[in-house]
Amino acid sequence: MRALKILVFVMGVMLVAGFATLVAVIAGRVSRGGPAATAAHGFAAPPIEIPRGARIEAMTAGPDRLILALALPEGGMQLVVIDLTKGVRLGTIELRQVP
Numbered sequence: 001m002r003a004l005k006i007l008v009f010v011m012g013v014m015l016v017a018g019f020a021t022l023v024a025v026i027a028g029r030v031s032r033g034g035p036a037a038t039a040a041h042g043f044a045a046p047p048i049e050i051p052r053g054a055r056i057e058a059m060t061a062g063p064d065r066l067i068l069a070l071a072l073p074e075g076g077m078q079l080v081v082i083d084l085t086k087g088v089r090l091g092t093i094e095l096r097q098v099p
Helices: 002-032
Strands: 055-061 065-071 077-083 088-095
Touching: none
Parallel strands: none
Antiparallel strands: 055 065, 065 077, 077 088
């Protein structure tokens, strides 16, 4: 019975020591880490012009593209494709209804 008590005590000490080591390793890695992942970086891109009076009806984003659906003041629709990595307009697609 005495051996069992010693074994339980030793295993308890090992458990507490292992947990303390794990906490110390995690704290060390966190304190040593670089700048936070949410740090804001400056972004400078030329303005993207849309026709006067147009409204953005919808936006769809892909891995490296943004597509704006514009409602034009004359009643037409237009899709504007923007490259998100460079922040420039790639092109425009006119949408027309078939009579």
